[in-house]
Amino acid sequence: xxxxxxxxxxxxxxxxxxxxxxxxxxxxxxxxxxxxxxxxxxxxxxxxxxxxxxxxxxxxxxxxxxxxxxxxxxxxxxxxxxxxxxxxxxxxxxxxxxxxxxxxxxxxxxxxxxxxxxxxxxxxxxxxxxxxxxxxxxxxxxxxxxxxxxxxxxxxxxxxxxxxxxxxxxxxxxxxxxxxxxxxxxxxxxxxxxxxxxxxxxxxxxxxxxxxxxxxxxxxxxxxxxxxxxxx
Amino acid sequence: xxxxxxxxxxxxxxxxxxxxxxxxxxxxxxxxxxxxxxxxxxxxxxxxxxxxxxxxxxxxxxxxxxxxxxxxxxxxxxxxxxxxxxxxxxxxxxxxxxxxxxxxxxxxxxxxxxxxxxxxxxxxxxxxxxxxxxxxxxxxxxxxxxxxxxxxxxxxxxxxxxxxxxxxxxxxxxxxxxxxxxxxxxxxxxxxxxxxxxxxxxxxxxxxxxxxxxxxxxxxxx
Numbered sequence: 001x002x003x004x005x006x007x008x009x010x011x012x013x014x015x016x017x018x019x020x021x022x023x024x025x026x027x028x029x030x031x032x033x034x035x036x037x038x039x040x041x042x043x044x045x046x047x048x049x050x051x052x053x054x055x056x057x058x059x060x061x062x063x064x065x066x067x068x069x070x071x072x073x074x075x076x077x078x079x080x081x082x083x084x085x086x087x088x089x090x091x092x093x094x095x096x097x098x099x100x101x102x103x104x105x106x107x108x109x110x111x112x113x114x115x116x117x118x119x120x121x122x123x124x125x126x127x128x129x130x131x132x133x134x135x136x137x138x139x140x141x142x143x144x145x146x147x148x149x150x151x152x153x154x155x156x157x158x159x160x161x162x163x164x165x166x167x168x169x170x171x172x173x174x175x176x177x178x179x180x181x182x183x184x185x186x187x188x189x190x191x192x193x194x195x196x197x198x199x200x201x202x203x204x205x206x207x208x209x210x211x212x213x214x215x216x217x218x219x220x221x222x223x224x225x226x227x228x229x230x231x232x
Numbered sequence: 233x234x235x236x237x238x239x240x241x242x243x244x245x246x247x248x249x250x251x252x253x254x255x256x257x258x259x260x261x262x263x264x265x266x267x268x269x270x271x272x273x274x275x276x277x278x279x280x281x282x283x284x285x286x287x288x289x290x291x292x293x294x295x296x297x298x299x300x301x302x303x304x305x306x307x308x309x310x311x312x313x314x315x316x317x318x319x320x321x322x323x324x325x326x327x328x329x330x331x332x333x334x335x336x337x338x339x340x341x342x343x344x345x346x347x348x349x350x351x352x353x354x355x356x357x358x359x360x361x362x363x364x365x366x367x368x369x370x371x372x373x374x375x376x377x378x379x380x381x382x383x384x385x386x387x388x389x390x391x392x393x394x395x396x397x398x399x400x401x402x403x404x405x406x407x408x409x410x411x412x413x414x415x416x417x418x419x420x421x422x423x424x425x426x427x428x429x430x431x432x433x434x435x436x437x438x439x440x441x442x443x444x445x446x447x448x449x450x451x452x453x454x
Contacts, residue, residue, distance in 0.1 A: 050314055074320025082311025086243070088251040097243050101236075101319035126250065142315075 001026040001150070001181050002047060006056035009046045016042035018205035019056065024183070024198070027176050031196035032185040039205040040185040041080070044152040047183065048078045061149055074102055077148030079156055083139045085127045091138050092123035099145035112145035115171070132159040137167075144171060151175055153184040157191060169195050233325040240321070240329025244303060245336060253302050254337050262295040262341060263348050270352045284353045285414030289407055292342055293374065297396050299337050300378040303330055304386045313386070316451070323448030327379060331443065334375040342367055358420030366413035366425060369432045373406045376439035383450045405435055 002024040009017040016039050024030055034040050045051045047060050049069035058065040063072040085094045092113065099109045113119040116137045127135060136159045143151070151172070157165045172182050172195060186192040193199070201208050248254050269287045273280040307313050316326060349355050357363055378399055385394045409428040416425030 045314075048318060050317060073318045076318065078314070078318055080311055080314070082314070084311045084315030086247055086306060086312065087309065088247050088306075089243070093243075093246060097239070098315065098319065100239055101321050103320065 001061065002183075003059040004057065007046065007053060007058050008055040009042055009051045010054045011042065011051075015054075016051075016205055017046060020202070020205070020207050022200065022207055024181065026181050027179060028197040029172055029176055029182045029184070029195055030198045030200060031189075031192045032183055032200050032202060033187075033189065033192075034185075034202040038202045040202055041154055042205075043202060044078065044080070044154055044183065044185065047150070048076045048152050049073045050078070074146075075148060076150040076152055077143040077146055078152045078154075079139055079143055080154045081158075083127075083135045084142065085135060085138055087128035088126060090124050090126055091118050091130070091134075091141075094127060094138060095141045095145055098142040102146035104145050104147065108145045108147065112141040115144065116141040116167070133161055133164055136160055137164060140168065140171065144175075149180055151180055151182040151184075153182065155186055156184055157186060157188050165191065233322045233328070236321045236325025237328035237332060240326050241332040241336070242329075244306070244330060244333035247306055248333070248337060254299060254341065258295050258298045258302075258337075259341060259344060261298065262291045262345050265291040265294060266345065266348050266352055280353055281355070284349060284355050285411045285418065286407075287353075288345060288349050288414065289370070289410045291345060292338065292370075293400070293403060293407060295341055295345075296334070296338055296374045296378060297399065299334055299341075300375075300382045300399075301392060301395060303334055303379070304382045308386060313451070323451050324444040326451070327383075327443040327447035328440075330379045330382075331372070331375045331440070334379060335371050338371045338375060339368070342371065355418065357417055359417035359422040359425065362413055362422040362425045362429070363417040366410055366417070366429045366432065369429055369436055370406050370410035370413075373432050373436040373439065374403060376436055376443055377402055377406075380439060380443045380446065380450070383447060406432055409435075 002022060004020050004022040007017055007020040007022075008015055018039075020039075020043065032040050032043065042051060046053065046058065046065070049060070049063075049065060049072045052069065053065050060072050061075050065072065084098075086097075089097070092109075095112055095118070096109050099105075099112070110119070113123055118134075118137060118141055122130075122134065127138060130138065140156075153172075156168050156172075160168065169191070172184070175182055184192065184195075266287065269283075269291075270280065273283060307316060350357075378395075381395060381398045381402065385398060409432040412428045413425035413432075416422055416428075
């Protein structure tokens, strides 16, 4: 599913990934944790084929990112800090556009809108008039309408209320049950540890710990939540 | 590729219908340019009549810059460029879609400006066929070259000021060709205008081919 060996990615001249080794199995939820600037976002963007590999090996969904970054892109769904939405279009327009771009059909759009609770009055509201949480829901609707094989989520719970956070967790479980793999970065360790099958810790652009979630003790990374993983 | 182009064009035109930037800002700007030229040259109506084709196309060019900047500003906001790169859309299709959307907006603008010219400058057109064909080819040329240079400038902080610097010199042949064709249409001697249409057709073809081949790599770098 994901195979990295000595992966180096540069942001300008700065090695945001400084030799990452990583192997991930399919149908798992993987929590990526680390301090601000540790390289979490760059790792997600590299896996999405948005950041070029400067050195090392990287294979994602069977695609060698050294030679072909574009082929993997339509098979992954990336939810970053930005929403990727057009402010002047309605919620429905946005979801329909991104779904059609990925080859999804009208049923996928309707399912996504309904699942995210956007099928009522909200679907005809311009994105510019939405709250941060509603925008996040719309971005998620765009993502699930595309039915990606690999979900890459950067702080997916950010900006959402309790109900929205629970919904995200449910969506991730449904995605893995349907065969997808999920990698999420989060500072909300209590919630994310409940969700994850595997935890990766990244620091200084290098994966420093890579293990199953069982037995991993939650330690604060940059002031994030502290606690122990609950039973799954 | 064509399906992707239609999807992008539809999205861009829907955005324009909802935001009405071209209608509320670009069109008034273009009309204002025409009115200011009329004020500046009115004491000598002969000069105004002579300069009409050039003034018209300069107003179109300035307006096209605004439309092109808008076309890429909507992709620069809130991670949309990354989303486009991840979408799986063919970059050539994205290019053609943007060219189509900008062309449609410019053609509407040209029609309205044409009415403005007829009213303000009391212009009488003789060669309608030449005028329509040359306008369509010139519009395609402006949109194709502008979209290519637009994506080139899109990733830069100075894009708003850089795009006119890059684009206006490149569009000089289109300005000359469209102006000459307009003059020929005004004078009722279309045969003098068609060679310019041929020249602009070559220009448009070159930039469409360059855009289809080069838009993808430029989108990656932006």
